[in-house]
Amino acid sequence: MSETLTDITAGLSCPVPKFDYDRVLLAHGGGGTLSHQLLSRVIFPLFKNRWLDSEHDGAVLEIDGVRLAFSTDSYVVQPIFFPGGNIGELAVNGTVNDIAMCGATPLFISAGFILEEGFDLESLRKIVESMRIAADRAGVSIVTGDTKVVDRGKGDKIFINTAGIGVLKNGIDISPNRCKIGDQILINGRIADHGVTIMSAREGLTFETTVESDTAPLNDLVSKILDVSNKIHVLRDPTRGGVASALNEIATKAEIGIAIDENSIPMDDQVKGACEILGLDPLYIANEGKLIVFVDSLDAEKVLEAMKSHPLGAESAQIGEVVADHPGRVVMKTQIGSSRIVDMLSGEQLPRIC
Amino acid sequence: MSETLTDITAGLSCPVPKFDYDRVLLAHGGGGTLSHQLLSRVIFPLFKNRWLDSEHDGAVLEIDGVRLAFSTDSYVVQPIFFPGGNIGELAVNGTVNDIAMCGATPLFISAGFILEEGFDLESLRKIVESMRIAADRAGVSIVTGDTKVVDRGKGDKIFINTAGIGVLKNGIDISPNRCKIGDQILINGRIADHGVTIMSAREGLTFETTVESDTAPLNDLVSKILDVSNKIHVLRDPTRGGVASALNEIATKAEIGIAIDENSIPMDDQVKGACEILGLDPLYIANEGKLIVFVDSLDAEKVLEAMKSHPLGAESAQIGEVVADHPGRVVMKTQIGSSRIVDMLSGEQLPRIC
Numbered sequence: 001m002s003e004t005l006t007d008i009t010a011g012l013s014c015p016v017p018k019f020d021y022d023r024v025l026l027a028h029g030g031g032g033t034l035s036h037q038l039l040s041r042v043i044f045p046l047f048k049n050r051w052l053d054s055e056h057d058g059a060v061l062e063i064d065g066v067r068l069a070f071s072t073d074s075y076v077v078q079p080i081f082f083p084g085g086n087i088g089e090l091a092v093n094g095t096v097n098d099i100a101m102c103g104a105t106p107l108f109i110s111a112g113f114i115l116e117e118g119f120d121l122e123s124l125r126k127i128v129e130s131m132r133i134a135a136d137r138a139g140v141s142i143v144t145g146d147t148k149v150v151d152r153g154k155g156d157k158i159f160i161n162t163a164g165i166g167v168l169k170n171g172i173d174i175s176p177n178r179c180k181i182g183d184q185i186l187i188n189g190r191i192a193d194h195g196v197t198i199m200s201a202r203e204g205l206t207f208e209t210t211v212e213s214d215t216a217p218l219n220d221l222v223s224k225i226l227d228v229s230n231k232i233h234v235l236r237d238p239t240r241g242g243v244a245s246a247l248n249e250i251a252t253k254a255e256i257g258i259a260i261d262e263n264s265i266p267m268d269d270q271v272k273g274a275c276e277i278l279g280l281d282p283l284y285i286a287n288e289g290k291l292i293v294f295v296d297s298l299d300a301e302k303v304l305e306a307m308k309s310h311p312l313g314a315e316s317a318q319i320g321e322v323v324a325d326h327p328g329r330v331v332m333k334t335q336i337g338s339s340r341i342v343d344m345l346s347g348e349q350l351p352r353i354c
Numbered sequence: 355m356s357e358t359l360t361d362i363t364a365g366l367s368c369p370v371p372k373f374d375y376d377r378v379l380l381a382h383g384g385g386g387t388l389s390h391q392l393l394s395r396v397i398f399p400l401f402k403n404r405w406l407d408s409e410h411d412g413a414v415l416e417i418d419g420v421r422l423a424f425s426t427d428s429y430v431v432q433p434i435f436f437p438g439g440n441i442g443e444l445a446v447n448g449t450v451n452d453i454a455m456c457g458a459t460p461l462f463i464s465a466g467f468i469l470e471e472g473f474d475l476e477s478l479r480k481i482v483e484s485m486r487i488a489a490d491r492a493g494v495s496i497v498t499g500d501t502k503v504v505d506r507g508k509g510d511k512i513f514i515n516t517a518g519i520g521v522l523k524n525g526i527d528i529s530p531n532r533c534k535i536g537d538q539i540l541i542n543g544r545i546a547d548h549g550v551t552i553m554s555a556r557e558g559l560t561f562e563t564t565v566e567s568d569t570a571p572l573n574d575l576v577s578k579i580l581d582v583s584n585k586i587h588v589l590r591d592p593t594r595g596g597v598a599s600a601l602n603e604i605a606t607k608a609e610i611g612i613a614i615d616e617n618s619i620p621m622d623d624q625v626k627g628a629c630e631i632l633g634l635d636p637l638y639i640a641n642e643g644k645l646i647v648f649v650d651s652l653d654a655e656k657v658l659e660a661m662k663s664h665p666l667g668a669e670s671a672q673i674g675e676v677v678a679d680h681p682g683r684v685v686m687k688t689q690i691g692s693s694r695i696v697d698m699l700s701g702e703q704l705p706r707i708c
Contacts, residue, residue: 076468114430119378144412150383165519
């Protein structure tokens, strides 16, 4: 077998990567610059193929003429129960949303559990029940799964991986490469609720808010958006790393400039206050029920109306546009009228947010 | 939203389960009786749907007329590097095999990493490289993925989840329900190599053997088997819980009796010796490159020949048959000529074997 392996290795272009660090840091999981370094220096060069190159939330595949979207996420959120949801609900909605962001209709979900020895079974039952309810709400079926147990102290109660399969209608092509100057950028409501909720729920960071996680399945909203326009260029859910990281990924991939207006970004007053107290920038805080839409300016108004008429989009807003200036950069007009570059998240605002 | 949730819950039949234990035990992950209890009392009643009811290694789905197999597994093996492989290779081969056991051709794989803060990036690179090599060997592409990081002491270096999609040719129907009296039971070689290797590699259980894990992609072997016979009734890879648990699952699901002959089961002498020293029954020890075939007796000989002519099946053997007696039970004729019931694994032989 060693000959076979050598043969295959010889065919790979696997340069030994240069690391800034030689060990995994929490920030490698934060969705920002270090996450991207880990992917671009370790994972992508070795796994390299045309599906991964698209850097979508999921892969778009074709099998016997049927176009499918396929995506996976692991959930390690801490605490596992929080206002507005729990790790199970999050695990279903998150993968449903990644499939939806490809423009596909999610159909089937897998569930892989890694349980820590000693985790209480009643909590597991509640989490599994939430997953079923979330699946029913999103119209998907959990069709296959796996359960592993690790020794006490080698896990943290429960980690859940979900993978999902969706089907793409003909003609739908959602990709950063379709962005063009003048495209309008829309969002379906208030940002940063999920991240601030997790922070509030964590030991040592409790303060009084009534904010809840925005975890929700976005596939029905996406379906309504695609019904009213065939000029949707990008859909992205700004989870880890928040709106700032999502916009930076798109700006970099599409080599376009993005201009956003701070005043137009919907935000809850309590969330704003919490961010100020904690010195956090809400643009970098995770959302679990929000999507960003890049749409041709011709269709922007009707798409915004369709979003506003959906239960998950009542507070939808136009927050920016694609511009000719500063390709690869996101620039924000601030509340006081100045402009600042909005970079990719560097370091770690909040580990284990999802 | 709470109304929506209540509405949906009301429609579910979710009896509060009775547990023998109120906390997760290591044995809940062992692939034996307690694993089945966890599934049958918590997971299956809540997730209940026709795909899960089939209790296959993966789900067989239909999307727009295309038949797909979909499967997932998380890998938590300890140690992460062992003679014959590592966690990454195992994670690719394991999901490739689960798809192949549905009779499908595996095509696409997802990879979800849960890394512990402090894990060294050079080990990660080696594991990712092994995954690419394993994927190339099996002819599949790793098309989508995810990376999370958990705090030091809340994980164990690296856990990997893979999910996979395969395509099923028309006419292929692999299912325990197709078993009938007289079916011959074949295996593609020596059992228990993987489990004994992991044991040898673990601290405190080292003894001198040259045994290596049998981790291998079985899809090509399955393809050869399906090429020579359309009378293949069941394919199963005896991983966690070993050959004994796999046969028990099939006997229970198909309500058939299974008779096996201890003398006919291929086993390495070193593995046999190690099991005797450690007081372990090799029938319950995990394999990662073996498959059990149930085939109509008319085709048994030609299938066995096809298996023997494959590099992964040189030591293939017929180990038993489906009988009219003792439906739901596996009975073994021992080396000394007596008979004994081979039960499902109860308790835990070896945690974190895969």
